[in-house]
Amino acid sequence: MDFKTLKSEAEREWKALQNLQQPLIQIGLGTCGKAAGAEEVYCAAQKTLQQIGQPGRFMEVGCIGMCYLEPLLAVRKPHGPFVYFGKLDAEKTEKILVSFLRDDDLLKEWAVCTLGEETIDGIPRFEELPMIKPQIRIALRNCGLIDPEDIKHYIARGGYEGLRKALGMHPEEVIREIKASGLRGRGGAGFPTGLKWELAGKAPDPTKYIICNADEGDPGAFMDRSLLEGDPHSVLEGMLIGAYAIGCQEGYIYIRAEYPLAIKRLETAIKQMNQYGLLGQNILGRPFRFQLRIKEGAGAFVCGEETALMASIEGGRGMPRPRPPFPAIQGLWGKPTNINNVETLANIPAILTQGASWFAGFGTEKSKGTKTFSLAGKVKRTGLIEVPLGIRLGEIINQIGGGVPKGKKLKAVQTGGPSGGCIPFDLLDLPVDYESLTAAGSIMGSGGLVVMDEDTCMVDIPRYFLTFTSEESCGKCLPCRLGTRQMLDILNDICAGQGYPEDIALLENINETVQKGALCGLGQTAPNPVRTTLRYFRPEYEAHIVNKKCPAGICKPLFHYAIDVEKCNGCGVCARKCPVRAVRGDKKKPHSIEQDQCTKCATCYEVCKFQAVLVC
Amino acid sequence: MHLVHFEQSPLQGRLDPEALLAEMQVRFEGRADELIPMLQCVQKALGFLPEQILLEIARLTRLPAARVFGTATFYSQFRLQPVGKYIIRVCRGTACHVKGSGRILDDIQGYLQVAPGRTTQDGLFTLETVACFGSCALAPILVINERVYGSTNRSKALRLLSDMRGG
Numbered sequence: 211m212d213f214k215t216l217k218s219e220a221e222r223e224w225k226a227l228q229n230l231q232q233p234l235i236q237i238g239l240g241t242c243g244k245a246a247g248a249e250e251v252y253c254a255a256q257k258t259l260q261q262i263g264q265p266g267r268f269m270e271v272g273c274i275g276m277c278y279l280e281p282l283l284a285v286r287k288p289h290g291p292f293v294y295f296g297k298l299d300a301e302k303t304e305k306i307l308v309s310f311l312r313d314d315d316l317l318k319e320w321a322v323c324t325l326g327e328e329t330i331d332g333i334p335r336f337e338e339l340p341m342i343k344p345q346i347r348i349a350l351r352n353c354g355l356i357d358p359e360d361i362k363h364y365i366a367r368g369g370y371e372g373l374r375k376a377l378g379m380h381p382e383e384v385i386r387e388i389k390a391s392g393l394r395g396r397g398g399a400g401f402p403t404g405l406k407w408e409l410a411g412k413a414p415d416p417t418k419y420i421i422c423n424a425d426e427g428d429p430g431a432f433m434d435r436s437l438l439e440g441d442p443h444s445v446l447e448g449m450l451i452g453a454y455a456i457g458c459q460e461g462y463i464y465i466r467a468e469y470p471l472a473i474k475r476l477e478t479a480i481k482q483m484n485q486y487g488l489l490g491q492n493i494l495g496r497p498f499r500f501q502l503r504i505k506e507g508a509g510a511f512v513c514g515e516e517t518a519l520m521a522s523i524e525g526g527r528g529m530p531r532p533r534p535p536f537p538a539i540q541g542l543w544g545k546p547t548n549i550n551n552v553e554t555l556a557n558i559p560a561i562l563t564q565g566a567s568w569f570a571g572f573g574t575e576k577s578k579g580t581k582t583f584s585l586a587g588k589v590k591r592t593g594l595i596e597v598p599l600g601i602r603l604g605e606i607i608n609q610i611g612g613g614v615p616k617g618k619k620l621k622a623v624q625t626g627g628p629s630g631g632c633i634p635f636d637l638l639d640l641p642v643d644y645e646s647l648t649a650a651g652s653i654m655g656s657g658g659l660v661v662m663d664e665d666t667c668m669v670d671i672p673r674y675f676l677t678f679t680s681e682e683s684c685g686k687c688l689p690c691r692l693g694t695r696q697m698l699d700i701l702n703d704i705c706a707g708q709g710y711p712e713d714i715a716l717l718e719n720i721n722e723t724v725q726k727g728a729l730c731g732l733g734q735t736a737p738n739p740v741r742t743t744l745r746y747f748r749p750e751y752e753a754h755i756v757n758k759k760c761p762a763g764i765c766k767p768l769f770h771y772a773i774d775v776e777k778c779n780g781c782g783v784c785a786r787k788c789p790v791r792a793v794r795g796d797k798k799k800p801h802s803i804e805q806d807q808c809t810k811c812a813t814c815y816e817v818c819k820f821q822a823v824l825v826c
Numbered sequence: 827m828h829l830v831h832f833e834q835s836p837l838q839g840r841l842d843p844e845a846l847l848a849e850m851q852v853r854f855e856g857r858a859d860e861l862i863p864m865l866q867c868v869q870k871a872l873g874f875l876p877e878q879i880l881l882e883i884a885r886l887t888r889l890p891a892a893r894v895f896g897t898a899t900f901y902s903q904f905r906l907q908p909v910g911k912y913i914i915r916v917c918r919g920t921a922c923h924v925k926g927s928g929r930i931l932d933d934i935q936g937y938l939q940v941a942p943g944r945t946t947q948d949g950l951f952t953l954e955t956v957a958c959f960g961s962c963a964l965a966p967i968l969v970i971n972e973r974v975y976g977s978t979n980r981s982k983a984l985r986l987l988s989d990m991r992g993g
Contacts, residue, residue, distance in 0.1 A: 246964055
């Protein structure tokens, strides 16, 4: 089947789906949806339709981004918009479907929003939701809207048009277009993508490779997973365009084994591409051939670093090597290799179809386009978002994320994972772009955004990251192997109440050594969490070292719990929940805590509704 | 949280080592870059990498045994010890950490009386930690065999484990 026929068939099927004469039910079955119980909701929905004798069509989609409402279900009746319902369980699903489909009574109080041209009074439109309004979706353009396992859905929404266009251009023209768009690597470092392609394209060796880096290892980041689960073809199309532009015939997707669903979706997508002549010889009738393989990672954070990643594909330990030579000149098996991140690649087809200047119209002067972020931690609306670069940090946290829950105070925002840093609450006006984040001491990173409230200890956070980086250090170079260990030892001492005032200077000293001396990005950036917390939260370090106190109540040896007799009304919840019966007191009278029995498990602190449990 | 049924880890005892090696010889050519996929194949079938099989893989790929063992021990996915019926993975990602997964891990460790990476004496549970499971929006996350549990807390986690021990 040629592409033209395929496209018209895809469009016909997509149109038929839009004009369906029976209800259409979409359910988000990404990993996060499943973790929240979407499969049970799916079963319940199917059973309900059977029970009420209502024919209906079911469609599995990826994550639409509102993860905090998972499990999510969208129901559309003929000639109506999609109505989204969130936080479902089997019982609620049954009630909604019976009421909406059989009794024609929409349970408005449970509806989240509508999506489509039609509107329903009293229910906001998807685009109007405070979480969605500031967003612009380029990389995520299809996520949550199409069946990721159906290539025709992708094609009907303009998929593979970018490739078709690229194949009609000279490879150098394609590279010029990407350069003009200003797209920078979304994996973290922000190297201009067009320039990277140009370097690989100019390498004289005729055997070249293109690699998609889907080894999303940063704890706190899940954009790449959601993108691959929700719209795998956009990433693969980006790879094909890149391969054509640099003149290579073979590509690898290096993906972490912890993402089984994303791997499955990629396998399905590749099968479909083979079936429709989008891989192999003479792609789209042009003299261009390309082959794709999936390589599963085996659990090593350092393999996100490109030279380590290549060593892992070659079958060895994932250890980085010094650069230069850069992969563009000497990469996989010694051949010129171009490595791009998942999100970078997903942007490529959109740039080709809509044009470089359209893409460059978003963002700031030096940071063009949009960036996806995974919003998590102590924030009301957690999820997957895509915003124009240059947006203020406060807008992301307060408008999109809805602020910090439970009336707690915002303390910091962590960006960039173990390679990044903590930005303090008073920098909410900071524009989110590559340069501003770097100036604030953090980095863009791949896009993990973890919000932290007053219950987060800013000495424990760098300790947490260093536990991670020191375990994940491959051990090849000394500054990283010993430096991360040394920093961790010092932080452990401080958190145990055994810190000395000179530890701070020592930490700064080691930071600099590791940053300058380490072989690869893992070591060079490992000191970042320590550096930024020292820069913005030094008094908290001093409280740990000098006063032997942990103000956030995290480092167990440095605090105890006490009950505020003014606030305690003697409800007794804490006493009942305390696993070691350390809380004493009569009913309706202020309680107290037996300090020598208390294990500081935080149960009383978490269950008290009156904020009567104090951290002292 | 949904207490439906607990699938056993699908892997164990599905194949005997000899049949597995025969299958590997069909599936792989023995190239060096197939080493990691070979190890993954063995672990999928047996749940861990027995020493004997690692030596066989060294023979098949003509790589030094040290290279095979070096690779197997470098990656955290690979285990050299057999696992229990249920593999409990506690996510230690940043969002999970901020939302108290450390305390959940402490509780589970106390309940099972094993350290991460170890299996209980009755062979029922293996406790592991995962660097990040990528479902941070639903932190804290607990994974039991292939099933992911989002938005857990300490009491839910312990209830799951005691249900499994009883059932």
